[in-house]
Amino acid sequence: xxxxxxxxxxxxxxxxxxxxxxxxxxxxxxxxxxxxxxxxxxxxxxxxxxxxxxxxxxxxxxxxxxxxxxxxxxxxxxxxxxxxxxxxxxxxxxxxxxxxxxxxxxxxxxxxxxxxxxxxxxxxxxxxxxxxxx
Ligand SMILES: [Zn+2]
Numbered sequence: 001x002x003x004x005x006x007x008x009x010x011x012x013x014x015x016x017x018x019x020x021x022x023x024x025x026x027x028x029x030x031x032x033x034x035x036x037x038x039x040x041x042x043x044x045x046x047x048x049x050x051x052x053x054x055x056x057x058x059x060x061x062x063x064x065x066x067x068x069x070x071x072x073x074x075x076x077x078x079x080x081x082x083x084x085x086x087x088x089x090x091x092x093x094x095x096x097x098x099x100x101x102x103x104x105x106x107x108x109x110x111x112x113x114x115x116x117x118x119x120x121x122x123x124x125x126x127x128x129x130x131x132x133x134x
Pocket of ligand 1: 022
């Protein structure tokens, strides 16, 4: 397996590792015959973003007795501590993904707020999104 850093991670994997998977129903489930046969039933889920699969096998008391995942290629290739969520969030900031960074700028619009008695504008910026009609 070839390892990579958070910086090299594909965008959809970075987002799932940062905020969790977007689970939805998986229509073409590939159940473990053994686990399915010995359980009351099973849930088959797929992430709408990265296509990871999750199988929850349910026991007679309705608890999850076994959980299995199938990950897409290159999802599990993070090296060292780079897989931890703060490292993932750092990468979200670096790529300007999902995050609305807090910045203070000179007053140029009516988006102002008082900070420590001084009036300062609050501007949420995101790469690629136009501001003030520009
Ligand atoms: Zn995912």
